Amino acid sequence: MKSAQYSDLDREIIVLSAVWDLIGSMVHYAHFEKRHRLEETMLMFKTHECSKLFLIILADFLSLPRSGTFGLSHRSGSGSLAKTYLGNILDVGAKPHFGRDTTLLTSSATSFAEWLDGSVSVDKVWLPSIEREGSITVQRMNYLKICGTASKHGFTRLGDIVRKIQKVLADNGTDINEGQSYLVIPEFQEWFRDHVFMASSTAVAFFFK
Structure with missing residues (x-):
């Protein structure tokens, strides 16, 4: 069977979709208490099981797609940018197809990587x-x-x-x-x-x- 060929646009869509799905599965009101005070700075999980599920999905985010999946590449190095989806996000930010200003996207990924490391x-x-x-x-x-x-x-x-x-x-x-x-x-x-x-x-x- 002939393997599928994926363009740069295809890979960008795949990365953004995968990341959006993982983040959406973690950060929502089914997991956290819904509070409306603007000064509230501490998020509270509804239950212990909600915190466990959040952490399980986070561990998936802090991993890499299987080698060769959809033609996605892995960065070299030893830090979190080389071991998680954050590296793929930076690759999208370097050569975006859906908009020109990716400053917030890349700065957020870089800051998270620095914190994780x-x-x-x-x-x-x-x-x-x-x-x-x-x-x-x-x-x-x-x-x-x-x-x-x-x-x-x-x-x-x-x-x-x-x-x-x-x-x-x-x-x-x-x-x-x-x-x-x-x-x-x-x-x-x-x-x-x-x-x-x-x-x-x-x-x-x-x-x-």
């Missing part, structure tokens, strides 16, 4: 399964991907997450084995999904605005 430090993180209490510093995109993926899949599909948690703890001075890593997953989730992410969810939604 930064780190967060949490003090006195207590992980009872390995009897560890202490600070943990982790890249924002890393913990968001870990928490979103762990919220989506059962533990038998979390081999990659286990290795990522091992590396996070190793980078913070604690070496654990694979079995310990599986035990740490719900404890990591409690700290970084239920507390750190909840505190930063307003910032994430603002970037999508």
Whole structure:
């Protein structure tokens, strides 16, 4: 079967449609409390399940289309622009077909990427399964991907997450084995999904605005 050929216009439509669909699935009033005060700056999820679903979809956004899908290319590098849809958005902004001024689009994608590539430090993180209490510093995109993926899949599909948690703890001075890593997953989730992410969810939604 002959493979389909996609033009630059086709790829732009595909990227914008995919991104719009993901953002629309995250940022809406079915997930957040509806408040009408203009001075309100803190978004509140309606339920714990709403926050989990938001994070699961966010983890998809912080991924790349499968290699070769619709002829989309992946950027080289190690930052979030090379690992997420944000790189595809910048490519659209560089050579747009639907309008000339893409300043807001590209600046928003760049700002979000810079935020994701930064780190967060949490003090006195207590992980009872390995009897560890202490600070943990982790890249924002890393913990968001870990928490979103762990919220989506059962533990038998979390081999990659286990290795990522091992590396996070190793980078913070604690070496654990694979079995310990599986035990740490719900404890990591409690700290970084239920507390750190909840505190930063307003910032994430603002970037999508």
